Amino acid sequence: MLVRLDDGAPASLTIIRKPTQFFAQLRSYGFTEHSGASSPALADMSTGAFLDIVAGIFSVSRDGSFSYIVPDGVSRADWLAAMEEKAHDPRFGLMECDGEISHCMIEPLKR
Template identity: 75%
Template sequence: MPRSPIYFTLVRLADGDLASLTVIREPTESFAQLRSYGFRDHAGASSPALTEMRTGTFLDTVAGVFSISRDRPFMYIVPNGMSRADWLAAMETKAHDPRFGIMERDGEFSYCMIVPWLQ
């Protein structure tokens, strides 16, 4: 059974600092963690509308939740020379890559990459 999509990236906070964002997306709900030095915030959402959202709208919704309800506004970092559409396509590909996983410890998410065993 395929796992739920997991989006993870660095974001730039409103004060200029960097933070990591990890989002687990289920068909009608999502759970996100925003973490940087000195804080860790979690946010969740549940709505049938999430099922129909394209990647860009979904990630913008996640950013809006942190900006409005958690008072932690941030901007996604799109690499120089890459269009937003290409960045979103890369995020979607990475979100479904089975080599990436997520672990929870003491209420905090961290992501990992499963390296294939070479013989």
């Protein structure tokens, strides 16, 4: 997903979330940072609270924050529901190359 750094620059945030752990990559012009955590509390955490945790961890490690980009005219609740739906969409995949993660979407075959 796209986020906006505190200096206004755009960045890409990719998150791999498992029931009790996550790994995330924040990437923008000139830097790539990784972070992760493991806790039983993550299993029952709502998507909104989870994304707030991820933002908080990067704000400490980067000494600067970022904000999630919620499209105009879309409520935060609807945006979070869309993020949850995408997280379970089997068409989205992740690839790793030289220590960086990139995501791709597999288009269904047209018959």
